[in-house]
Amino acid sequence: MAIPQSFLDELVARCDIVDVVSSYVPLTKRSGSNRFGLCPFHSEKTPSFSVNQDKQIYHCFGCGKGGGVVNFVMEMENLSFGDAVALLAKRVGMTVPEDDVPLETRRRRQRMLELNRDAARFFHDCLSAPEGEKAVAYLKKRGITRKMVTRFGLGAAPDSWDRLMNAMEKKGYSQAELLDAWLVTRNQKGGGLHDTFHDRLMFPVIDVRGEVVGFSGRTLGDDDRKYVNSHDTLVFSKSRQLFGLNLAKKTKSGRLILVEGNIDVVTLHQAGFDGAVASLGTSLTPEQARLLKRYSENAVIAYDGDAAGVKAAQRAIGVLEKTGIGVKVLKLPPVTDEHGDPVLDADGRPAKDDPDSFIRRRGAEAFSLLLEKSDNHIEYRLSAIRAAHDLETDEGRIAYLAEATGLLSELDSAVEREIYGARVAEAAGVSKEAVANELRKAFRRRISARKKKEEQAMQRVSANIQPADRAIRYDDPQSAAAEEGVIRLILLDQSLLASAGTLEPSEFTSPFLAKLFDELKRRKREGAAITPAAVAAGLSPSEAAQLTVILGKPESIAGGERAMADYIEKIRSRKLSGQADLLEVAQRLREKKGYGG
Numbered sequence: 001m002a003i004p005q006s007f008l009d010e011l012v013a014r015c016d017i018v019d020v021v022s023s024y025v026p027l028t029k030r031s032g033s034n035r036f037g038l039c040p041f042h043s044e045k046t047p048s049f050s051v052n053q054d055k056q057i058y059h060c061f062g063c064g065k066g067g068g069v070v071n072f073v074m075e076m077e078n079l080s081f082g083d084a085v086a087l088l089a090k091r092v093g094m095t096v097p098e099d100d101v102p103l104e105t106r107r108r109r110q111r112m113l114e115l116n117r118d119a120a121r122f123f124h125d126c127l128s129a130p131e132g133e134k135a136v137a138y139l140k141k142r143g144i145t146r147k148m149v150t151r152f153g154l155g156a157a158p159d160s161w162d163r164l165m166n167a168m169e170k171k172g173y174s175q176a177e178l179l180d181a182w183l184v185t186r187n188q189k190g191g192g193l194h195d196t197f198h199d200r201l202m203f204p205v206i207d208v209r210g211e212v213v214g215f216s217g218r219t220l221g222d223d224d225r226k227y228v229n230s231h232d233t234l235v236f237s238k239s240r241q242l243f244g245l246n247l248a249k250k251t252k253s254g255r256l257i258l259v260e261g262n263i264d265v266v267t268l269h270q271a272g273f274d275g276a277v278a279s280l281g282t283s284l285t286p287e288q289a290r291l292l293k294r295y296s297e298n299a300v301i302a303y304d305g306d307a308a309g310v311k312a313a314q315r316a317i318g319v320l321e322k323t324g325i326g327v328k329v330l331k332l333p334p335v336t337d338e339h340g341d342p343v344l345d346a347d348g349r350p351a352k353d354d355p356d357s358f359i360r361r362r363g364a365e366a367f368s369l370l371l372e373k374s375d376n377h378i379e380y381r382l383s384a385i386r387a388a389h390d391l392e393t394d395e396g397r398i399a400y401l402a403e404a405t406g407l408l409s410e411l412d413s414a415v416e417r418e419i420y421g422a423r424v425a426e427a428a429g430v431s432k433e434a435v436a437n438e439l440r441k442a443f444r445r446r447i448s449a450r451k452k453k454e455e456q457a458m459q460r461v462s463a464n465i466q467p468a469d470r471a472i473r474y475d476d477p478q479s480a481a482a483e484e485g486v487i488r489l490i491l492l493d494q495s496l497l498a499s500a501g502t503l504e505p506s507e508f509t510s511p512f513l514a515k516l517f518d519e520l521k522r523r524k525r526e527g528a529a530i531t532p533a534a535v536a537a538g539l540s541p542s543e544a545a546q547l548t549v550i551l552g553k554p555e556s557i558a559g560g561e562r563a564m565a566d567y568i569e570k571i572r573s574r575k576l577s578g579q580a581d582l583l584e585v586a587q588r589l590r591e592k593k594g595y596g597g
């Protein structure tokens with residue numbers, strides 16, 4: 001786990017925080033020394049997440065998270081310190097000295113990947129054996145070719161409870177290893193073991209490096225759980241994987257297509273839409289959205305046409321939008337018969353397609369046309385709002401206008417507001433000017449609300465000296481304010497460390513601030529980097545966040561030496577008055593005793 005300090009300092013110096021953060025979060029242009037963006041760690045509509053290029057730190061005025069580039073990647077990718085360092089090193093072409101991950105963990109990971117690959121091979125081989133008949137019949141019914149079966153490594157889990165377990169044990173894997181990889185499960189009652197996947201069409205989940213990290217199985221029998229996915233293991237996290245991304249990442253189409261089911265992914269790839277991926281049965285997570293963004297600037301949501309699909313699409317739009325990826329939504333038309341009349345489903349409602357059924361009925365060409373004319377997400381949301389109101393009535397029109405202008409006022413582009421505003425006006429049967437007027441008002445309201453919120457957040461941060469985390473709360477806030485000042489001055493101008501003279505960490509009242517001061521002195525002695533980002537790299541999330549709060553408070557370096565002297569005097573006089581208080585208390589206690597005795 002020991003990564004050499006010099007390596008870490010150089011890595012932090014080479015990874016510009018604005019570069020790294022903006023590959024996850026769209027940032028505004030510089031305003032003062034800060035750039036702002038929507039915080040990736042809490043949900044918000046107006047940006048309170050700031051990145052300071054000079055200090056190489058980030059800080060959120062909303063949720064209080066903050067730190068340097070290493071802290072950001074740890075938080076963002078949910079990685080350990082060592083893994084975050086490795087990821088950043090890869091980014092700038094540095095090699096981490098090898099001993100960051102314990103050997104035992106590396107060995108267990110490697111072994112689990114081998115087991116997964118062997119299990120995938122076992123499932124795949126079952127397709128050519130009698131126990132794979134059901135799966136083969138299903139694939140045939142879906143029109144999936146041999147080529148696709150090979151490309152995706154599809155397979156069959158037999159209608160048995162121990163075939164996989166036996167085959168893998170024969171290959172030398174232990175029951176514990178099978179359990180860890182979630183390939184076998186313990187019975188609830190007896191405690192015996194059985195295969196996790198049984199009587200299912202198997203989709204291996206292959207990560208972008210080409211490793212089989214988990215499995216997704218579609219029911220072929222009477223189990224009414226349509227899909228069963230691997231639980232999280234040492235090598236698999238469902239919320240961070242997308243089915244099909246190992247192939248889709250190579251698409252030349254310039255867009256990824258997000259669908260609901262694994263089978264849709266296979267069908268789309270077969271029809272030539274090689275950017276299709278699926279989110280493994282969960283609704284799209286922020287981690288998955290960021291993964292998408294890493295491989296493409298554009299995403300099209302092509303969920304099922306039923307009510308659940310529409311709802312999931314609305315949710316996915318919000319998650320994708322936060323990454324700054326261009327989002328469009330493909331609308332599958334209602335199913336019609338050869339006369340163009342709507343076909344009804346069993347409940348008497350218009351039948352809805354999913355991408356797979358649409359392509360099978362209408363062909364790839366028709367899907368391609370839909371893809372080309374898919375709405376951008378604003379149009380999609382506007383039409384959803386429109387569908388929710390009866391525009392024949394005055395009340396309906398008023399409610400529609402209110403909701404639609406509310407949505408449009410969130411657009412930062414004046415041109416977009418005008419274009420969509422005109423469309424809303426037409427739909428509601430009112431003048432363009434009236435809508436434009438409403439929009440201007442709503443937009444101004446939103447801007448001033450945003451400003452107010454930012455100001456309040458700034459005030460909160462400076463008014464309350466106490467760290468958010470109770471573990472590092474200050475016993476003596478007055479002294480701590482001065483101790484913070486010492487740290488802040490040195491990090492703004494390291495030559496001021498000399499002005500701290502004989503001040504010792506032991507004179508600090510806050511153990512956290514004393515630790516920081518000690519670290520700064522140590523770095524000075526060893527000639528290591530004295531920058532906020534380098535220091536933050538070694539801190540816990542709440543400590544790093546507090547460091548950014550400290551650095552965010554106003555300070556003038558112009559009179560740095562004078563300020564340093566003032567802070568030191570404050571620390572020492574608080575200490576004296578603290579001792580005086582103690583003496584007084586002791587004296588009073590003695591007196592009391594005297595009277596009593």
Ligand SMILES: [Zn+2]
Pocket residue numbers: 039040041042049060061062063064065
């Ligand atoms: Zn935040």
